């Protein structure tokens with residue numbers, strides 16, 4: 001059973017008041033897939049219409065997991081299910097992902113929340129602040145591979161914080177437990193979601209991710225995958241990279257770049273990821289503005305450092321929302337005030353990061369004039 005290793009990985013530390021006479025029930029994330037499936041279907045059955053939401057500016061892992069969950073609810077719980085997202089789908093790969101696989105997803109502006117009686121969140125959690133479920137509505141179903149936030153356990157069904165490199169892996173486990181054959185499109189979506197989140201199984205990957213990858217491989221469509229992975233790119237993509245390289249500053253083992261206005265918030269993450277490839281780099285930070293919000297994206301190579309915790313600590317003080325885990329994290333902060341104030345805020349935030357990277361006193365070198373080591 002590929003999930004058994006998670007039984008030993010983490011213990012439930014939630015013990016409100018310390019007055020429990022019997023041990024708390026094991027957390028869902030630690031149960032075998034078949035038990036989780038049974039619980040999921042019990043929560044869903046009897047409802048009429050489900051809305052599954054990804055996180056905002058969704059990545060392939062989020063969209064694949066949402067579509068797979070919707071299909072699972074339709075076929076096994078008899079609930080009509082739709083997938084919605086907030087923000088925009090901006091990266092060329094992600095646009096191709098939705099188009100090539102003809103994924104049935106709609107923008108929240110096209111969704112009437114009153115039409116639904118069951119709500120799900122995937123690849124995010126209720127209080128993270130990066131999804132578009134209105135605050136007055138509660139999520140019934142939460143499936144996410146990011147670290148558990150205790151409040152998420154208040155949802156009737158919360159499968160959160162197991163050892164999975166991708167939420168797509170979790171959904172693959174559910175499909176297998178339900179003996180549900182995914183269509184080639186859904187299999188391709190899950191395969192690419194898993195591949196992208198684990199960077200080809202090379203980052204924060206567990207045995208369950210590998211098992212899911214191998215299970216999906218014969219079921220997915222290779223030519224569709226190729227169209228997604230090698231999309232045509234708009235001119236502004238190259239223009240953005242031009243800006244990124246031109247403005248990137250190297251501080252010893254850290255590289256930081258200010259992208260100014262970006263055409264899509266997920267490009268901030270892509271650039272942070274790309275600059276991490278610079279030899280000798282341990283920290284990569286990129287930031288940019290999109291529709292009056294400031295987006296930060298952080299990548300970390302040092303295993304002793306936790307990107308998610310660091311970015312949370314910094315943005316907590318500014319009222320922004322953030323998320324992430326060991327090696328990658330992101331944050332978003334609404335911008336107000338005049339240009340000078342915004343500039344000061346950015347400088348302040350960058351200084352906080354520089355301190356955390358241990359390069360506060362380092363003299364910056366422009367990437368374009370940096371010497372090879």
Ligand SMILES: [Mn+2]
Nearest residue numbers: 061123167197
């Ligand atoms: Mn994910």
